[in-house]
Amino acid sequence: MSGQLLTARQVANELGVHVKTILAWVQRGELPAFRLPGGAIRFRATDLEAWLEERATPGRGAPTTTTGAARLSLSSVVPTTTTDEEA
Numbered sequence: 630m631s632g633q634l635l636t637a638r639q640v641a642n643e644l645g646v647h648v649k650t651i652l653a654w655v656q657r658g659e660l661p662a663f664r665l666p667g668g669a670i671r672f673r674a675t676d677l678e679a680w681l682e683e684r685a686t687p688g689r690g691a692p693t694t695t696t697g698a699a700r701l702s703l704s705s706v707v708p709t710t711t712t713d714e715e716a
Contacts, residue, residue, distance in 0.1 A: 633674040637662075640672050 654660035
């Protein structure tokens with residue numbers, strides 16, 4: 630098995646959302662995750678990168694082509710400083 634495994638808290642910190650939001654997305658099947666034998670939820674960094682890429686909005690700093698998009702790093706995701714009201 631390859632790839633870094635992340636906790637819900639790590640994912641929440643990277644995406645700038647509350648951990649409860651991450652768990653709700655998992656429960657609704659919107660965010661790829663899996664359970665370890667002990668019941669803990671984990672996320673593959675590569676799955677999250679692909680999930681983010683699928684949801685990128687062109688015109689807001691996202692690449693308009695897929696060339697090089699696979700190299701997106703979850704650690705490079707920086708929460709924006711604008712709010713929905715400002716957008």
